[in-house]
Amino acid sequence: MVYVEFSTISKHFGTSVAVADLDLQIEQGEFFSLLGPSGCGKSTTLRMLAGFVKPTTGQIRVNGRNVTALPPEARDIGIVFQNYAIFPHMTVFDNIAFGLVERKLPRVEIKQKVDSALAEVGMTGFEDRYERELSGGQKQRVALARVLVIEPEILLLDEPLSALDKKMREEMKYWIKNIQKSVGITTIYVTHDQSEALTMSDRIAVMDQGRVLQIGTPVEIYEQPASRFIAEFIGESNLLDGTALDVHGAVCSIDIDGTTVTGRLTQNNAAIKGQAVTLLVRPEMIRLHSLDASEKPKLNGTVREIIYQGSVVRYRIQIGHQHVMVEVANRPDLARLDLDDDVEVYWNADSGVAMP
């Protein structure tokens, strides 16, 4: 069931366009991420849904209701800001109680709800602290508790992890996802960090310059990127230039420096035949050790650089005048290569994605 719907939403600030013709449909209970580089309009999109920014054109519907003209306080949407926005002149208790006090709940009930919210985020005992007495991770927990306690229809998170250090970020990533799952709340998560989006989301919308480029599950976004931009933005990519020889449905054969390889087409595009194409292969999809001597495609290359990273070893391989990065698990059954070794490069026919 579609729960949140953006129809041809756009936002202009003076002459600059922050969001252009956005159409999004988000399911109930879904963890949906807006992913894109800085300035692409993610926060603006989120702030339009929260009611802080009025769209220039278009309509936003939540649960069938048109909310486009409603002020924030009439929307029943909880938002966690990048800097958490804990009220500095109030205790943790009063921060979490704020929304309940605004709803004029009886004191006893407020106390009860705040207590259970504190327990839920693991902050029992911190009631009397002030913002300045909390660590980044603790502020985050308070900010989330403050929002969840009012049981909003939708939870919005704007880069909630970017102010934390790396270790904390990893920890909170799973923690937020787990809370979201157990509460079952429809969540929209804004981030420019592809690993956060891939780990946490049910679906991701990749944005650039105010437009949505692709919407899909993490697997679809990672394995079938719709464009070169997305491929390069998400994960690490090897991009090989070649010429399209032949197209059979969604499969395309490509000539790379005289060797024929195959790639999947993201759109069924027969017109590509005879034109220059880019083949995307992820570093971890490439093998330097054949399982089977007859395996194809097979390109000849030379090891130019070796980067040892403990659990994996990365090789930069020169193929003709192009280079690919290859990531190989550090396992005893896979022989270690040396600089300037000649190698054969393989990948499954499915692992290459051909893009115009």
Add this chain to the structure above:
Amino acid sequence: MERKIPLPMLILAILGFCYLLFPILVVVLAGLTTGEFLTFPPKGLSLRWVISFLNSEKYLSAFFFSFKLALMTMIVSTILGTAAALFIARSRFVGRTALRAFFLSPVVLPGVVVGFALYAFFITSGLGISRTIWGLWIGHILYSTPYVIGTVGASLATFDVSLEEAARSLGASPMRAFRKITFPNIAQGIQAGSIFAFIVSFGQFEVSLFLSAPNSEPLPIAMYNSLRYKFEPDAAAAGIFAITLVIASVLLTNRLVNIRRLLERQDG
């Protein structure tokens, strides 16, 4: 002492401090003289002129008039200045910086210009408020409000708007979000601005010179008028009371701010 101040800096700081304190010292000592005339150093020390000030109808009424005027000016300036600062900080239009400069202009214009301009305006416009307490009040408000705009503007600059947005999406109306979130966080700036407005109004001379009514003179004008004819130390004694009042108001507000903080920490 953890932090050491370099010696040259320390000497400069002490010199600067003395430079600032010296005029105050001169006034206080001159007001405590036993002699007939204003001199420095004073001829002996006594409370003679302080008592004379307390018995002087002219000075006492001027002192209380100035006090009331400063209080009324403070109230209006605080409200107007806070509203203006909020407007400048929150609105997003092209002329914002120009508007800010315009609001602050009474501070940079010489007081004589502001006073004279208002006087000319009151006379020619036929409002009937030239040389009345109403005209004087308006002049003082005009002159004091920029200080409130300045201090409130500074505290709004450090105030994070997402706090207000968070309150809104938690269900607070714009008014309630302001009262419960924004106001407590800029209260220090408002308080500082209102002390400024009070002190500026209390010590205002040039604007008052053009606008004050003959029968109700603020203290600086009364002092000036009497010093023009005779150089008597009761003017300096009046100065002592003015200095005391200003210091007391600063200390008092500091105290209030701290008490408010303490109260907040205890409830909830």
